[in-house]
Amino acid sequence: MNVFRVALGSSCLIGLVQIDKLGILEGIFAERYIPHAVYDEVVVRGKERTGADEIASAVRAGWLTKAKVRDMIAVNALTTNISQGEAEVIILAKEMGLDYALIDEKTARNVAALMNVKTTGLLGVLGMGFPLFQKAAAVIQIRVL
Numbered sequence: 001m002n003v004f005r006v007a008l009g010s011s012c013l014i015g016l017v018q019i020d021k022l023g024i025l026e027g028i029f030a031e032r033y034i035p036h037a038v039y040d041e042v043v044v045r046g047k048e049r050t051g052a053d054e055i056a057s058a059v060r061a062g063w064l065t066k067a068k069v070r071d072m073i074a075v076n077a078l079t080t081n082i083s084q085g086e087a088e089v090i091i092l093a094k095e096m097g098l099d100y101a102l103i104d105e106k107t108a109r110n111v112a113a114l115m116n117v118k119t120t121g122l123l124g125v126l127g128m129g130f131p132l133f134q135k136a137a138a139v140i141q142i143r144v145l
Contacts, residue, residue, distance in 0.1 A: 005031040007067070007093040009103040010038050010051075010085050015122040017051040024129040026063045033067040033096065034059070035088035037075075067092055082108045093117045 006029050013034070016022040025032050034055070042049075043056045058064035069075055069088045078087035086108035093101040094117055101112050104121040112119045120128075 002026075002028055002030045004029050004099040005033075005096070006100045006102050007033045007035060007089045007096070007098050008038065008064070009089045009101070009105075009108070010042050011104040012102040012122050012125060013038070013042060013055055014051040015104070016125070017054045021126070021129070022051075022054050022058065024125070028125065028128050031098075032064050033092060033098065034064055035067060035069055035085065035092045037069075037088040038085040039066050041083075041085050067096070070095055078111060082111055086111075090115060090117050 006025075008025070013022070016025065039055070039059070043052050043059075046052050055064065059066055069091050071091055074091050075084065075087045078090065082090075082105070086103055086105060089101045089103055090108065090112045092098070093112070094115060099118065101117050101119045102121065102125060103109055103112065103119055109119045109121070
């Protein structure tokens, strides 16, 4: 049952694309938001790189939602230690009262913890998705038998 609401960072998105598991986000999380800075990093500036087409498609399909951060002063304050994308993920999670900020970088996770924003990363997402992997494997096994 997908009940959690999350803001997604670029490293988690790209990592999921690299292992062909981006779609698992739809099965795990009720609401999935990508801040403009992350979208810009992965899709616009990263046009020819891994994840660009898949993230753009997910946004067009409507299961991944671009969201604008309101407090850019807070974002700018954080960018002295972390990237613009990571800062927007943290501030967006705080502003919207999201359950998690999905970021992998240690420094960004430490900053999020100081701001009382829960985090998880790629491995955490895969762990949450494990029951879905098991279900898919069972269906494949039944079809093979």
